[in-house]
C-alpha cells in the first residue's frame with residue numbers, strides 16, 4: 001500500500017501539514033509506504049487548457065503533458081493506492097496552489113469533450 005499526502009498550505013509545520021502528516025503516520029503504522037509533498041515547494045501552474053490529455057492517439061492522451069515540478073508528483077499519485085489532500089480555507093475555498101494542483105490532477109482523467117457539462 002502506497003499513500004501520497006499533499007499539503008496545500010504555504011506553511012509546512014502548521015494545521016494542514018500536521019493533519020496530512022498524521023494521516024500518513026496512521027497509514028504507515030498499518031504498513032503503508034508514504035510520501036508527503038508540500039505544494040508551495042513546487043514550481044508549477046494550473047491547467048493551461050492545451051487539451052493534449054484529451055487528444056486521442058496523441059502522445060499524452062489521458063496524462064497531463066506539462067513538464068514541471070508537479071509532473072513527477074502526478075506520476076506518483078497515478079501509481080499510488082491512496083491520496084490524502086489537505087488545504088486551508090482561503091476566502092471560502094482551497095488555496096490557489098491547491099486549486100491549480102486539482103486542475104492538473106483531475107482534468108487529465110475527465111471525459112473527452114466538454115467534461116464540465
Ligand SMILES: Cc1cc2nc3c(=O)[nH]c(=O)nc-3n(C[C@H](O)[C@H](O)[C@H](O)COP(=O)(O)O)c2cc1C
Pocket residue numbers: 009010011014015016017087088089090091092093
Ligand atoms: C489569505 C487567507 C485567507 C483565509 N480565508 C479564510 C476563510 O475564508 N475562512 C476561514 O475559516 N479561514 C480562513 N483563513 C484562515 C486559514 O484557513 C486558517 O488559519 C488555516 O488553519 C491555515 O492553515 P495552515 O495552518 O495549514 O496554514 C484564511 C487565511 C489566510 C492567510
